[in-house]
Amino acid sequence: MTGLEFVFVLIAALTLFSAVMVVTTPNMVRAALWLILALFGVAGTFVLLNAAFLAVVQVVVYIGAIAVLMIFAIMLTRKVMKDSGPQTNSTWGLAALIAAALFGGLTFALTRSPAATLMAPDFSTVSDPVAELGRALVSPQAYVIPFEVASVLLLAAMIGAIYVAWKK
Amino acid sequence: MPLSWYLIFAAALFSIGLYGVLSRRNAVAILMGIELMLNAVNINLVAFWRYSDLASIAGQAFAVVVFAVAAAEVAVGLALVIAVYRRRETVAADEINLMKW
Amino acid sequence: MLTNWLYVGLFIIVALVLPAVTIIVPRFIAPKKPNRIKVDVYECGIETVGEAWVQFKVQYYIFALVFLVFDIETVFLYPWAVAFDKLPLFAVMEGVLFIALLLAGLVYLWRKGVLEWA
Numbered sequence: 001m002t003g004l005e006f007v008f009v010l011i012a013a014l015t016l017f018s019a020v021m022v023v024t025t026p027n028m029v030r031a032a033l034w035l036i037l038a039l040f041g042v043a044g045t046f047v048l049l050n051a052a053f054l055a056v057v058q059v060v061v062y063i064g065a066i067a068v069l070m071i072f073a074i075m076l077t078r079k080v081m082k083d084s085g086p087q088t089n090s091t092w093g094l095a096a097l098i099a100a101a102l103f104g105g106l107t108f109a110l111t112r113s114p115a116a117t118l119m120a121p122d123f124s125t126v127s128d129p130v131a132e133l134g135r136a137l138v139s140p141q142a143y144v145i146p147f148e149v150a151s152v153l154l155l156a157a158m159i160g161a162i163y164v165a166w167k168k
Numbered sequence: 169m170p171l172s173w174y175l176i177f178a179a180a181l182f183s184i185g186l187y188g189v190l191s192r193r194n195a196v197a198i199l200m201g202i203e204l205m206l207n208a209v210n211i212n213l214v215a216f217w218r219y220s221d222l223a224s225i226a227g228q229a230f231a232v233v234v235f236a237v238a239a240a241e242v243a244v245g246l247a248l249v250i251a252v253y254r255r256r257e258t259v260a261a262d263e264i265n266l267m268k269w
Numbered sequence: 270m271l272t273n274w275l276y277v278g279l280f281i282i283v284a285l286v287l288p289a290v291t292i293i294v295p296r297f298i299a300p301k302k303p304n305r306i307k308v309d310v311y312e313c314g315i316e317t318v319g320e321a322w323v324q325f326k327v328q329y330y331i332f333a334l335v336f337l338v339f340d341i342e343t344v345f346l347y348p349w350a351v352a353f354d355k356l357p358l359f360a361v362m363e364g365v366l367f368i369a370l371l372l373a374g375l376v377y378l379w380r381k382g383v384l385e386w387a
Contacts (some may be wrong), residue, residue, distance in 0.1 A: 004271070012177045019204050021182055023188030027203045028196060035200050041206045042181075047274050049218045053212075054231055057344050061235055065337040066203065066242050066366065068254065072330045073196050073246040077253045085233070088191045089262050095190030103183035107176055116172035118219050129228065134352030136225045138360040143229045148363065150236040150345060151370040157240035158338045158374045161247035162383055165327060165334075232344060239341045243334050250330060 008048055015041025026087045028074045036067045050123050053130045182208035193260045195249045199242060200205045252253035331383055335375075342371055 018038035025031040039062040046055035110116055136142040178243025181204055210231045217227025253259050297340055310317045349356075349364045 002169075005173075008169060008173060012173075013288030016184065017179055018175070019184040022200055022204065023184055023197070028194060028376040031197060033198060035203065037185060038181075038204065039207065042211060045177070045211055046214055047271070047277075049174070049214045050271070051214045051218070051228060051231075053348070054214060054228060057232070057235060058210075059333045061337075061340050061344060062203075062207075063240065065333070066239060069242060069246060069330070069333045069337055070196060070200065072260065072333050076250055076327060076330055077196065077259045086192055087197070089193050092191035095187050097321075098190065099183040099187035102186060103179055105357075106179035106183075110172050110175045110179065113172075115172060115219075116175070118171040119169075120219050121173075121222060122367045123218075123222070128351070129222075129225065130348050131355070132223075132225045133228050133232070134231050134350070135355065137232070137348055138352075138356060142225075143233075144360075144363055146229070146233050147345060148367065148370075151342075151367040152235060153240050154236060154338050154341055155370050155374045156336065157243050158371075159377055161243045161334055162331060162378060162381070164244070164251045164381055165247035165330060166381070167327065198278070201346050232348075239337050243337055246330070250327065257353055 004048065007046075011041050011044040011048070015045070028078060029071065032067060032071045032074055035070065036063050039063050039067065051129070051135070171215060171219045174211060178208040179207075181211070181247040193262055195252070195259045195261050195264070196246065197247075198261055199245045202245075203238065203242065206234060210234050257258070329385060335378060335383075338371065338374070342368070 013039050018034045018041060021034040022031050023036060039058060043055045043058040043063075046058055060122075093097060137147045138144055185201045185204030185208065188204065189198050190201075192198050192201065192250075213227045213231045213234070217225070217231075220227075249259055252264055258264065258266065345367065346364065349367075353361070
């Protein structure tokens with residue numbers, strides 16, 4: 001096992017443990033804090049994949065904004081579900097079965113696919129992925145439609161969310 | 169390390185998120201499960217970019233779009249949870265069943 | 270490339286160890302003589318009212334939401350700005366259109382009076 005593989009296993013174990021805590025902890029505020037740790041682990045995975053920009057974006061957007069939004073929403077609604085009483089519904093056993101079956105099936109398929117043993121190409125030949133991404137996002141041959149649709153989506157989400165949640 | 173390590177890691181994260189979505193009663197916890205699933209998708213997209221043609225930036229561009237969709241989804245989802253809480257005094261998903269058959 | 274991130278990893282380890290040490294070491298060497306006033310929750314010298322697990326105002330959520338939307342905007346505009354000097358004019362205009370669309374949302378919030386902390 002190389003050093004890089006050791007770091008990957010460490011990060012993956014930390015992320016998966018935090019993810020399990022997110023879905024099992026009864027206290028919602030603690031679940032949100034575990035979610036932050038899991039998102040941080042995913043940022044670490046992006047670093048290992050040489051996607052430095054996405055790693056920083058993961059920290060800035062997910063941990064800096066989405067997790068904070070989650071915590072505010074929990075603080076706004078936690079008067080009723082006082083973390084007492086059942087946090088899982090009656091069909092949680094079936095849910096666990098479905099999740100385990102999905103993981104088993106995916107692992108079975110992935111280990112047998114020819115792509116599974118693929119090794120990463122040399123990264124030093126790539127000039128600047130961020131500038132490359134910037135060109136691709138506004139180039140008509142590439143992703144300019146998703147780029148503009150994203151801004152319309154964000155506008156609609158912002159106005160819709162404010163309209164629903166705002167009360168003087 | 170081979171590509172399958174990342175893919176199996178992402179599959180495990182996706183399955184844990186799916187369990188959270190299907191089993192939790194609190195609507196905010198369900199949204200947290202969805203966030204975990206979207207993160208698993210992003211790991212897959214970036215891993216495929218890294219392990220295939222580095223010159224085509226498709227994986228990273230899709231990942232950025234997934235970020236935007238996740239943000240829009242969580243903003244509207246939590247606003248709905250807050251609005252429902254204001255009307256019905258509950259955030260338990262199995263008690264919000266007015267439109268259920 | 271990745272070796273540069275070793276420094277970040279080192280920084281995270283130091284950032285975790287330092288507070289852990291400052292929390293754990295006093296537990297062994299500090300003298301313990303607790304009384305009721307000493308172990309009370311400290312809140313700017315005022316006696317605490319109720320518990321810390323309280324409800325927040327909806328305005329906190331609205332502000333976090335607006336912050337989230339403009340946070341995502343930077344994610345799209347940063348690569349655009351990095352590639353800026355090699356872009357043709359219409360690509361620059363696409364970025365301007367992106368900003369203008371989100372500014373329309375900001376104008377909507379402003380007119381609705383959401384940004385005023387009442």
